[in-house]
Amino acid sequence: MVPEGAPGPIVVIGDVMVDRYITGSVSRISPEAPVPVLVHGDERIVPGGAANVAANAAALGARVTLVGLVGRDREADLLNAALAAHPGIVLDLLVRDPGRPTITKTRVMSGRQQIVRIDAETVAPPGPQMLEALIGAVAEAVRGARVVVLSDYAKGVLSDNVIAAAIAAAQAAGVPVVVDPKRRTFEAYRGASLVTPNRSELAAATGLPDTTDAEAARAAEAASAQFGGDVLVTRAEKGMTLWRRGGRVLHVPAKAREVFDVSGAGDTALAALAVALSAGQPLEACVHLANAAAAVAVGKLGTAVVTRAELLAALEEAGTPGIPPGALLETDEAARVFAEWRAAGARVVFTNGCFDLMHPGHVALLEAAAREGDRLVVALNTDASVKRLKGEGRPVQDEAARARVMGALRCVDLVVLFDEDTPLRLIETLKPDVLVKGADYREDQVVGADVVKAYGGRVALVPLVAGRSTSALVAKAKG
Ligand SMILES: Nc1ncnc2c1ncn2[C@@H]1O[C@H](COP(=O)(O)OP(=O)(O)O)[C@@H](O)[C@H]1O
Numbered sequence: 001m002v003p004e005g006a007p008g009p010i011v012v013i014g015d016v017m018v019d020r021y022i023t024g025s026v027s028r029i030s031p032e033a034p035v036p037v038l039v040h041g042d043e044r045i046v047p048g049g050a051a052n053v054a055a056n057a058a059a060l061g062a063r064v065t066l067v068g069l070v071g072r073d074r075e076a077d078l079l080n081a082a083l084a085a086h087p088g089i090v091l092d093l094l095v096r097d098p099g100r101p102t103i104t105k106t107r108v109m110s111g112r113q114q115i116v117r118i119d120a121e122t123v124a125p126p127g128p129q130m131l132e133a134l135i136g137a138v139a140e141a142v143r144g145a146r147v148v149v150l151s152d153y154a155k156g157v158l159s160d161n162v163i164a165a166a167i168a169a170a171q172a173a174g175v176p177v178v179v180d181p182k183r184r185t186f187e188a189y190r191g192a193s194l195v196t197p198n199r200s201e202l203a204a205a206t207g208l209p210d211t212t213d214a215e216a217a218r219a220a221e222a223a224s225a226q227f228g229g230d231v232l233v234t235r236a237e238k239g240m241t242l243w244r245r246g247g248r249v250l251h252v253p254a255k256a257r258e259v260f261d262v263s264g265a266g267d268t269a270l271a272a273l274a275v276a277l278s279a280g281q282p283l284e285a286c287v288h289l290a291n292a293a294a295a296v297a298v299g300k301l302g303t304a305v306v307t308r309a310e311l312l313a314a315l316e317e318a319g320t321p322g323i324p325p326g327a328l329l330e331t332d333e334a335a336r337v338f339a340e341w342r343a344a345g346a347r348v349v350f351t352n353g354c355f356d357l358m359h360p361g362h363v364a365l366l367e368a369a370a371r372e373g374d375r376l377v378v379a380l381n382t383d384a385s386v387k388r389l390k391g392e393g394r395p396v397q398d399e400a401a402r403a404r405v406m407g408a409l410r411c412v413d414l415v416v417l418f419d420e421d422t423p424l425r426l427i428e429t430l431k432p433d434v435l436v437k438g439a440d441y442r443e444d445q446v447v448g449a450d451v452v453k454a455y456g457g458r459v460a461l462v463p464l465v466a467g468r469s470t471s472a473l474v475a476k477a478k479g
Pocket residue numbers: 198199233234235236237238239240254255256259262263264265266267269290291294295298
């Protein structure tokens with residue numbers, strides 16, 4: 001699940017902020033008014049809002065271009081200096097607007113206790129000149145990006161025009177757009193691949209509850225209908241729920257070991273997700289990574305970045321395997337991955353066969369199998385097992401070759417081998433939720449059907465594509 005490929009360039013467009021922390025200690029009440037007296041200790045500036053997303057993505061190894069609006073003021077200089085501490089962030093396309101202050105959130109802290117927050121901000125949309133500059137910056141930034149992130153805090157940067165420009169440029173470049181929304185409806189995000197509301201943003205957009213996993217999935221589906229893409233709901237202590245077009249759902253429980261400060265956890269999650277996407281990871285794997293990164297972020301005080309080293313350490317500690325999609329695994333390793341998937345609420349589908357010369361009939365069966373749940377595992381007969389079943393001369397391709405081809409299919413999550421005549425032992429060990437075979441079998445003929453049903457799983461028979469078979473291909477090749 002840790003990105004295998006290198007992260008690609010990312011663009012973050014949105015409401016850039018300065019988070020200022022004034023810390024000290026309080027030991028008395030003022031004689032002038034019933035307020036605490038803070039003895040000033042320290043002051044620090046950290047990137048906030050969209051700048052926090054950019055800082056987190058850079059800390060995870062991506063090159064990030066940040067697009068947004070700052071003022072022509074001291075805070076903008078302080079923000080630039082704070083961002084310069086994160087190598088890999090390009091700041092040339094931050095637009096300076098003399099007509100507005102740099103959004104600054106000042107927290108006054110006594111130790112870990114926040115006493116007051118003081119906001120300096122203008123939320124009005126930018127004037128025509130600044131809007132033009134922003135749209136120009138968006139067009140330039142999106143060129144060459146692998147993922148575009150819109151980080152909306154409803155402060156005015158992500159106006160309809162800017163959103164439309166970003167999505168159009170991303171679509172033209174064929175790159176995904178991920179949106180952290182603040183709008184009351186997601187219609188303006190049409191064309192985005194993924195929108196990541198938190199609980200209140202989801203409730204505001206849909207009016208639906210998300211207390212249970214099932215409710216969260218239903219609300220996410222309703223949100224998806226507003227713009228046509230996938231939805232990832234970040235559900236604070238309940239973790240995350242991913243709803244994908246076509247109805248596949250993934251629930252990932254929160255992993256945090258200690259929670260100090262949840263502010264900015266959504267920014268970290270968004271950044272981790274974008275970095276994993278830019279490295280070519282499947283969306284489900286990106287969500288696991290985002291959830292793990294958020295768990296580290298909530299253990300830190302204040303707005304914070306999570307580094308690649310911290311994320312790797314957290315994943316290792318949690319025993320999360322770095323399994324690439326479609327990997328060929330030993331049974332015990334597969335069982336460990338199954339347990340992880342289950343813990344994350346995924347329904348695991350199992351199917352088996354020789355899959356000697358892969359043809360469109362196989363692909364249709366596997367795609368149909370994948371639609372029966374959230375993860376698909378394919379058990380392949382070993383060479384010895386195929387030979388026993390089909391006779392001398394088979395398989396045409398050895399097990400390593402068959403596993404390699406099988407694992408390369410987008411719908412296949414894992415491949416395992418079995419040496420017996422049937423996969424019964426494997427089914428008993430792995431306990432899949434759904435057992436799939438082609439509809440040339442009757443349910444009572446499917447090996448393992450009774451085992452799966454006995455523990456509450458189910459059997460699905462999927463239609464076959466007529467006229468396709470490996471044996472026919474072999475016969476044809478022989479002339
Ligand atoms: N109280 C918490 N306990 C454990 N994990 C949390 C908690 N709050 C947030 N998280 C983690 O951070 C992610 C993002 O937080 P959330 O509050 O949902 O979004 P946002 O920061 O955008 O409001 C959650 O999906 C979860 O993984």
